[in-house]
Amino acid sequence: MAKFEQIGTAEIPGQGSELRLLQRNDEFSIRIAGKSGELMNTRLHGSEDALAELACRRVAERPAARVLVGGLGMGFTLAAxxxxLGSDAEVVVAELVPGVVGWNRGPLGAAAGYPLNDPRTRVNLGDVGELIRREPAGFDAIMLDVDNGPEGLTRRENDQLYSPKGLAAAQRALRADGVLAVWSAGQDPAFSERLRRTGLTVEEVMVRAHRPGKGARHCIWLAS
Structure with missing residues (x-):
């Protein structure tokens, strides 16, 4: 079997570390330099697809729906x-690492069908939490796929996004009957309770990392 080869690196702003992009034939992997294991792989995106589908189906019939994807990753949540959504929708994708946007405009983009080229896509380079705070009632749906979920492992600042203060900001950024969808590598009862204490109605959905019905089980919270 062919081995992965590194084809790119991207600095994580304010972190002092970097992401690595690796390729093996038509398969891509994103990893953190100096750490074992991978963050993302183009063969395992079933739960990233589900994050968008579960949230966007609730708002798809709204005229000019506007949604936010927090974390571009490999582009699968954006593509889903x-x-x-309809032709009049707008999908804002917030990505902290400029290099990840460059990868998705380059060879990695083919895996998800180059969703950055869709005229409905708007790219915001920077912290998704800051974008949420400055756009009250700005979105019909917010989808967060940042780090490994509420128990962030790569960036301390991500904890603020899932804190009571961060969740309250997300609630304010939603339009009437909007939905907040949060991806996580695993279940977290404490986070479910935190969402409820914010005043949100919470549904917890378990999905597979690889479709159909294969791979690790990931958790998606739907809060409205």
Whole structure:
């Protein structure tokens, strides 16, 4: 079997570390330099698709729906959101690492069908939490796929996004009957309770990392 080869690196702002992009034939992997294991792989994106589908189906019939994807990653959540929404929708994708945007405009983009090229896509380079705070009632749906979920492992600042203060900001950024969808590598009862204490109605959905019905079980919270 062919081995992965590193084809790019991207600095994580304010972190002092970097992401690595590796390729093996038509398969891509994103990892953190100096750490074992991978963050993302183009063969395992079932739960990233589900994050967008579960959220966007709830708002797809709204005229000029506007949604936010927090974390571009390999582009699968963005692509799934675009696939659910109408021609008059706008999908804002917030990505902290400029290099990740460059990868998605380059060879990595083919895996998800180059969703950054869709005219409905708007790219915001920077922290998704800051974008949420400055756009009250700005979105019909917010989808967060940042770090490994509420128990962030790569960036301390991500904890603020899932804190009571961060969740309250997300609630304010939603339009009437909007939905907040949060991806996580695993279940977290404490986070479910935190969402409820914010005043949100919470549904917890378990999905597979690889479709159909294969791979690790990941958790998606739907809060409205």
């Amino acid at each position: 959101a675009l696939g659910c």
